Amino acid sequence: MAGALLEVKDLRFAWPGSAHDCLDIAALQVAAGETVFLHGPSGCGKSTLLSLLAGVLLPQSGRVALDGVDWGELRPAARDRHRVDQVGYIFQQFNLLPYLTALENVLLPCRFSTRRREAAARSARSLRAEGQHWLGGMGLDAAVSDRPAHMLSVGQQQRVAAARALIGRPGLVIADEPTSALDEDRRDVFLDLLLSACAEAGSALVFVSHDRRIAPRFGRQVSLPAINRAAVGMQAVA
Amino acid sequence: MRAGFLWGLAWRSAWNRRFTLALTVCSIALSTFMLLGVERVRTDLRSSFSSAVSGTDLIVGARTGSVQLLLYSVFHVGAATNNIRWSSVEALERLRGVAWVVPLSLGDSHRGFPVLGTTPAYFEHFRYGEQQPLALREGQRFKDLYEVVIGAELADQLGYRIGQRIALSHGTGEIQFGADHSDKPFTISGILARTGTPVDRTAHISLQAMQALHVDWVAGTPLPGMRIGAEEARSRDLQPRSVTAALVGLHNRAAVFSVQRQVNRFGDEPLMSILPGVALDELWEVVGTGEKALLLMSGLVALVSMAGLMSVILAGLNERRRELAVLRTVGAGPWQVLALLALEGSVLTLAGMALGIVALAACGLALNPWLQAHFGLTLHLGQTTPLQWLLLAGLLAAGWLASLLPAWRAYRLSLADGLSPRT
Numbered sequence: 001m002a003g004a005l006l007e008v009k010d011l012r013f014a015w016p017g018s019a020h021d022c023l024d025i026a027a028l029q030v031a032a033g034e035t036v037f038l039h040g041p042s043g044c045g046k047s048t049l050l051s052l053l054a055g056v057l058l059p060q061s062g063r064v065a066l067d068g069v070d071w072g073e074l075r076p077a078a079r080d081r082h083r084v085d086q087v088g089y090i091f092q093q094f095n096l097l098p099y100l101t102a103l104e105n106v107l108l109p110c111r112f113s114t115r116r117r118e119a120a121a122r123s124a125r126s127l128r129a130e131g132q133h134w135l136g137g138m139g140l141d142a143a144v145s146d147r148p149a150h151m152l153s154v155g156q157q158q159r160v161a162a163a164r165a166l167i168g169r170p171g172l173v174i175a176d177e178p179t180s181a182l183d184e185d186r187r188d189v190f191l192d193l194l195l196s197a198c199a200e201a202g203s204a205l206v207f208v209s210h211d212r213r214i215a216p217r218f219g220r221q222v223s224l225p226a227i228n229r230a231a232v233g234m235q236a237v238a
Numbered sequence: 239m240r241a242g243f244l245w246g247l248a249w250r251s252a253w254n255r256r257f258t259l260a261l262t263v264c265s266i267a268l269s270t271f272m273l274l275g276v277e278r279v280r281t282d283l284r285s286s287f288s289s290a291v292s293g294t295d296l297i298v299g300a301r302t303g304s305v306q307l308l309l310y311s312v313f314h315v316g317a318a319t320n321n322i323r324w325s326s327v328e329a330l331e332r333l334r335g336v337a338w339v340v341p342l343s344l345g346d347s348h349r350g351f352p353v354l355g356t357t358p359a360y361f362e363h364f365r366y367g368e369q370q371p372l373a374l375r376e377g378q379r380f381k382d383l384y385e386v387v388i389g390a391e392l393a394d395q396l397g398y399r400i401g402q403r404i405a406l407s408h409g410t411g412e413i414q415f416g417a418d419h420s421d422k423p424f425t426i427s428g429i430l431a432r433t434g435t436p437v438d439r440t441a442h443i444s445l446q447a448m449q450a451l452h453v454d455w456v457a458g459t460p461l462p463g464m465r466i467g468a469e470e471a472r473s474r475d476l477q478p479r480s481v482t483a484a485l486v487g488l489h490n491r492a493a494v495f496s497v498q499r500q501v502n503r504f505g506d507e508p509l510m511s512i513l514p515g516v517a518l519d520e521l522w523e524v525v526g527t528g529e530k531a532l533l534l535m536s537g538l539v540a541l542v543s544m545a546g547l548m549s550v551i552l553a554g555l556n557e558r559r560r561e562l563a564v565l566r567t568v569g570a571g572p573w574q575v576l577a578l579l580a581l582e583g584s585v586l587t588l589a590g591m592a593l594g595i596v597a598l599a600a601c602g603l604a605l606n607p608w609l610q611a612h613f614g615l616t617l618h619l620g621q622t623t624p625l626q627w628l629l630l631a632g633l634l635a636a637g638w639l640a641s642l643l644p645a646w647r648a649y650r651l652s653l654a655d656g657l658s659p660r661t
Contacts, residue, residue, distance in 0.1 A: 077571060084569025091567075094560050097247075099254035111243050112569030164568065 005171050005204050006030040006053060011062035013052060022048055024230035032171065035195060035205040037215045040224035046208045049224065050174055053206065054087050055079045067171050085115040088165025088203065090175040095161030098150035102140065105149050106131040106164045116168025134163035137197040139189065155186045162194050169201040176208050191217060244574060248581050251561065255554070259586060262550045266590025266637060269543025271598050273536055273629045280532045281623050286616060287522065290435045291514050293365025295494050298330060298501055299483035301508040305524065308517040311342055311483040313436050314352035318344065321480035326507055330484060333500055335493040338363050341481040343448045348406050351392045353441045355448030363487055366435045376400050377428035383447050383472060385427035391438035393429045402426050406451065419451045422468040434616045446476040548640035551583060555647060583641020587634055
């Protein structure tokens with residue numbers, strides 16, 4: 001799978017000061033446009049893995065490459081640029097700048113990334129229309145787009161965050177338990193919208209959750225404890 | 239990314255936290271106000287002190303301490319231990335290089351304000367501050383024997399008008415029964431313009447009037463059974479026999495030490511002469527501890543306000559961690575986050591400083607008449623001292639550094655925060 005969008009090989013990572021590896025993963029690949037459900041119990045290193053995938057953390061050894069570029073070979077500024085060019089990120093909550101409108105929040109990556117701005121402009125609409133397109137894709141109408149973010153409900157905020165992750169069609173969208181603050185109905189609606197928007201953008205999605213009930217909706221399910229050789233050792237110790 | 243967008247973002251973010259930031263700006267304004275105000279008061283206190291006399295080359299009096307001579311001759315505080323004879327004053331006038339001599343006779347008072355007996359030459363030659371001559375606000379100098387020219391503060395405090403009649407009293411305290419000169423009332427002929435010096439608190443009469451007041455007195459008390467009325471006194475010999483001190487002006491300032499030597503070696507009676515500037519410095523040495531205390535206070539205020547500024551900004555950072563983390567994850571580089579915080583810090587500091595300066599100017603304008611009336615202190619708010627510039631620069635630097643420190647923390651924290659939200 002040499003053409004994989006995201007490629008992890010022989011990754012070993014330990015937190016500073018820790019005697020044991022936190023993560024030890026032989027191989028993990030995500031193809032372009034693929035949707036991956038990453039699950040595992042709390043504290044198994046899911047968020048740490050996401051930080052490694054996004055180049056926020058670097059492994060002690062091994063390779064994490066996004067779009068053919070190894071994070072470890074980039075200088076910090078180049079990592080920042082590569083990240084905003086290639087990765088859209090959705091947190092559990094508090095995704096937005098409260099003083100900007102929903103639309104302005106969506107357009108933020110285009111302000112900082114030339115690639116995302118040009119990609120957004122290529123869709124032959126204005127930047128504003130493109131932002132509204134993705135807001136619409138996440139089921140938010142034009143009335144919401146000019147409302148300040150702090151006046152939106154939690155569910156609306158998560159949808160704005162998703163629209164922001166997708167604008168400019170980055171290769172990879174990382175979602176770190178984005179539905180944990182939503183009730184079941186809104187969770188399902190959010191998932192429907194997110195998956196179809198990712199499909200439209202052509203972006204791969206790595207979706208982390210401990211909620212196994214939504215796993216079947218993804219193209220592939222990955223259990224972190226199953227691929228993490230460090231976890232076996234930890235369980236043996238425990 | 240365009241700088242304009244960063245500006246806009248900084249502004250929107252700041253507006254979102256406007257109440258907290260307004261408090262920060264106010265605290266910076268208060269610091270600026272205190273620092274500059276204390277420094278201004280300190281400087282003007284000193285200058286108003288040292289402007290009490292100028293243009294006089296020597297002050298001559300009986301042998302005593304130089305500070306004491308200065309105190310009673312210029313500040314009209316305390317009393318002379320000895321007077322100098324009139325013949326000595328005349329001898330002074332004859333000394334080579336002496337341009338003018340203004341004799342001063344002290345010892346009486348009006349309701350606690352000192353009375354100064356002198357000659358009309360006083361109004362010609364006395365200078366204060368930057369060589370400014372005395373000017374009359376209303377009326378004219380004393381012409382008749384029983385006329386008095388009063389200082390501005392005396393007039394304002396007691397509400398005196400031209401033509402009003404007042405009684406002087408013997409001694410320098412408040413009115414004393416049996417020791418007043420109410421038998422010889424004085425008419426106010428003139429009121430002097432404000433000077434911010436002891437002149438404002440002084441009633442000026444002629445030497446002859448001083449003599450007339452005491453024509454029926456011996457050794458500090460009225461002669462019993464020998465009252466001489468005001469009109470009768472006019473016909474007596476009113477040539478003064480002694481005065482308290484004399485101000486001396488020279489043709490050429492270079493001769494000051496030679497004249498001083500001659501006075502100090504005067505044969506007929508022991509005299510001493512002092513250079514007003516030198517004596518003022520000596521006196522300031524004595525009373526200047528207050529100035530040092532003010533300076534110390536300035537320093538403490540500066541320290542406290544800068545620490546306060548830093549803590550306000552640091553406390554604000556915690557509430558902004560989330561915001562900075564979001565910015566980092568949508569692609570803002572660490573330098574852009576740093577610039578955002580530093581920009582906000584310097585704008586806040588500048589705004590606070592500007593507000594403080596405006597407040598100080600407004601306060602100065604409002605309070606100056608009151609300060610002038612009660613403390614004889616004029617604040618020169620338009621002038622700046624080198625220390626004030628230094629303080630302003632220090633405030634700006636501290637404000638900026640105080641905003642950089644959290645910026646540096648944010649630089650380190652924000653991305654890790656962003657991807658694993660803890661707040």
